[in-house]
Amino acid sequence: MNPPTRQMNAIPDISVVLPTYNRSANLRRTLASVLDQRATTRRYEVIVVDNNSTDGTRTEVENAITRGAPVRYVLEPNQGVSYARNAGVRVACAPLIAFVDDDVCVDRDWIETICRAFEQHPDLDCVGGKVLPAWEAQPPPWLTRDHWAPVALLDFGDTARGINAENRLCLLTANFACRREIFERVGLFGTELQRVHDGIGSMEDHEWLLRFWAAGRQGMYVPELTAITDVPLRRMTRGYHRRWHSGHGHYFALVREPEFEASTRGRLFDIPAHVYRAAIQNAACWLVRLCRGDSAGAFLFETRLRFLMGYFRTRVADYIRPVRRPAAVLPRESEDPQRNTRVAPS
Structure with missing residues (x-):
């Protein structure tokens, strides 16, 4: 056609x-x-x-x-x-x-x-x-x-x-x-x-x-x-995937998704208690699979740890030196001020 x-x-x-x-x-x-x-x-x-x-x-x-x-x-x-x-x-x-x-x-x-x-x-x-x-x-x-x-x-x-x-x-x-x-x-x-x-x-x-x-x-x-x-x-290398999960953890700390941030057992360094528990569990699973020689299985849990480490770093840094960050769910972005967008004549 x-x-x-x-x-x-x-x-x-x-x-x-x-x-x-x-x-x-x-x-x-x-x-x-x-x-x-x-x-x-x-x-x-x-x-x-x-x-x-x-x-x-x-x-x-x-x-x-x-x-x-x-x-x-x-x-x-x-x-x-x-x-x-x-x-x-x-x-x-x-x-x-x-x-x-x-x-x-x-x-x-x-x-x-x-x-x-x-x-x-x-x-x-x-x-x-x-x-x-x-x-x-x-x-x-x-x-x-x-x-x-x-x-x-x-x-x-x-x-x-x-x-x-x-x-x-x-x-x-x-x-x-x-x-x-x-x-x-x-x-x-x-x-x-x-x-x-x-x-x-x-x-x-x-x-x-x-x-x-x-x-x-x-x-x-x-x-x-x-x-x-x-x-x-x-994008098919472990190095790339490690960097992606670390970066994703950083952004996830910024977005403050309400369900993830909810905690019934308190917070430390503004991090919900369940996140520490998840880090311990994933570290244990990573170590077990590593000891068994299961490289692929170990890497899956490693990526989860990378995500959590990215989250931890950002949240602790903000706790020590508070920085104004986006709200949990960002407010509606109206016709925002980037008025220098240029449309070429066609």
């Missing part, structure tokens, strides 16, 4: 926000997959948000625009993926807004599947789907589904599942869509917990979902909604 052409006066049914930073080669493939949708009557636009790239990103986007594709270029000078996504939301024209990352290729029915899910379930505020791997090489034996979080993979099976405050499944913005109006109720993506440059372990997706659940909103995991993400060799 030929890529859709730009219809200047038509309001799109769905806007696709694609943040990118210095991945022009990957961006070319991602754009091609979004534009190469199977026969559909849906009108859509793709908003590429350049987060200060220094490679050929703008040229890639301008080439697509020159070919008549329904693509817009936005420059977001504030560094960070949340700033980029928020910039895309602000300029989106459609009642539905989808998100995809610049190292992802979506299914050829992706647009149709999103629109159909919202039509069939008018009570839904967001949908998300599978993010499956395109391994650069055969993954090591220890890299099982227990270790999918650091490589941003997701698969909850082949059955649709409701997502709400009672069933808190975390979706990934690499393959995600929501109604535009939900941002007026829940707010934009928080910028205090975002990924910047090549930082890892961040929690901007999870924190937004915390506000989503707190607002009593409804989502759905749609198994037919499929995206494939690159998993490079560097």
